[in-house]
Amino acid sequence: MKMKIETLAVHAGHTIDPTTGAVSTPIHLSTTFERDVEGTYSRGFMYTRNNNPNREALERGVSMLEGGETAAAFGSGTAAAMALFQALAPGDHVLAHVDAYYGTTRLLREIFLRWGLEADFIDMGNLAAVKKGLRPQTKLAWSETPSNPLLKIVDIAAIAEVAHGVGALCVCDNTWAPVLQRPFELGADLILHSTTKYFGGHCDVAGGIVVAKKDSEFFQRIRAIQYSGGAVPSPFDCWLVLRGMRTLPWRMRAHSENAMKVANFLAQHRKVNNVHYPGLSSHPGHEIATHQMSMFGGMLSFELRDGRDAAMSVAAKTKIFTRATSLGGVESLIEHRASIEGAGTTSPEGLLRLSIGLENSDDLIEDLDQALR
Numbered sequence: 175m176k177m178k179i180e181t182l183a184v185h186a187g188h189t190i191d192p193t194t195g196a197v198s199t200p201i202h203l204s205t206t207f208e209r210d211v212e213g214t215y216s217r218g219f220m221y222t223r224n225n226n227p228n229r230e231a232l233e234r235g236v237s238m239l240e241g242g243e244t245a246a247a248f249g250s251g252t253a254a255a256m257a258l259f260q261a262l263a264p265g266d267h268v269l270a271h272v273d274a275y276y277g278t279t280r281l282l283r284e285i286f287l288r289w290g291l292e293a294d295f296i297d298m299g300n301l302a303a304v305k306k307g308l309r310p311q312t313k314l315a316w317s318e319t320p321s322n323p324l325l326k327i328v329d330i331a332a333i334a335e336v337a338h339g340v341g342a343l344c345v346c347d348n349t350w351a352p353v354l355q356r357p358f359e360l361g362a363d364l365i366l367h368s369t370t371k372y373f374g375g376h377c378d379v380a381g382g383i384v385v386a387k388k389d390s391e392f393f394q395r396i397r398a399i400q401y402s403g404g405a406v407p408s409p410f411d412c413w414l415v416l417r418g419m420r421t422l423p424w425r426m427r428a429h430s431e432n433a434m435k436v437a438n439f440l441a442q443h444r445k446v447n448n449v450h451y452p453g454l455s456s457h458p459g460h461e462i463a464t465h466q467m468s469m470f471g472g473m474l475s476f477e478l479r480d481g482r483d484a485a486m487s488v489a490a491k492t493k494i495f496t497r498a499t500s501l502g503g504v505e506s507l508i509e510h511r512a513s514i515e516g517a518g519t520t521s522p523e524g525l526l527r528l529s530i531g532l533e534n535s536d537d538l539i540e541d542l543d544q545a546l547r
């Protein structure tokens with residue numbers, strides 16, 4: 175039966191426990207598993223770093239949700255990105271997104287260039303620049319959309335097509351819009367999630383996952399890095415992420431509805447001169463977003479007319495929004511990106527980023543309204 179996404183989210187990766195009938199999957203803390211008399215492991219598990227029932231369930235669940243063949247879960251989104259780069263070889267070229275998550279670009283710049291990878295950082299929203307940046311040695315083209323913190327939109331289908339033209343794989347970091355955009359249907363070969371964000375959904379677990387459309391030789395290298403490198407999530411972490419996935423489609427819908435209302439409120443506020451949200455028709459990526467996203471997600475940013483001090487003052491005055499980094503939880507967060515990124519930041523000084531939670535949107539708007547006063 176071909177299930178719809180809400181049904182998949184609830185059931186993928188879940189089975190009734192055959193020994194106890196438990197409806198909620200038990201957490202298997204055992205680090206080691208019994209060997210058969212013949213010396214084999216017919217039940218599929220040997221040692222927890224290699225695999226364990228909770229990680230296996232999470233990987234199966236997330237691959238089914240994304241429509242991929244297989245997945246490898248890690249202890250963080252960054253560890254998942256690290257495995258992707260480690261699966262390449264010295265001399266391989268990565269076409270990276272200038273607007274990618276700063277931890278991802280930092281990995282490339284500070285670690286992998288020293289290990290012989292080559293990388294160019296370009297605006298993946300500019301297709302002519304993408305075509306120019308691709309080389310015969312390009313093995314990976316990175317699409318990440320919407321971007322941080324300006325919510326820039328990249329056309330995943332267009333990037334995948336030109337990347338395939340030179341034999342490169344297209345990765346999509348889908349952390350900001352799970353469920354809302356379906357990268358495999360748009361031609362991506364690999365999907366990365368920081369499951370710390372919307373998958374976990376409650377700011378209480380760190381994790382990452384690489385999902386592959388096809389169980390290729392390249393993916394097998396990622397699998398080998400997962401168990402020989404050992405940057406694996408604990409069984410409890412896997413359990414929490416898979417539990418979060420069960421409500422993910424409904425949460426994404428509610429995050430998106432709330433964010434749209436907050437964006438509309440901010441867009442007409444006299445102290446705000448720019449709202450970055452792909453759901454607004456004024457947003458430069460609105461057209462593409464309308465094609466590749468079912469809704470526009472829970473993240474937005476806006477700029478205060480009066481710059482840094484005004485932004486800091488708003489962040490100091492909110493009562494429901496908590497001043498904190500990260501995103502994707504049930505509670506709304508507000509963040510001044512320029513000061514958290516520090517020297518070399520490209521974030522505008524007057525910009526505040528919001529992770530819109532699941533509170534009532536009227537309360538969120540009232541809170542911003544009083545903080546802007």
Ligand SMILES: *Cc1c(COP(=O)(O)O)cnc(C)c1O
Nearest residue numbers: 250251252253275349368370381
């Ligand atoms: C947070 C984030 C990451 C990194 O994930 P961690 O779990 O923090 O290591 C990667 N990509 C995006 C888009 C993110 O928001």
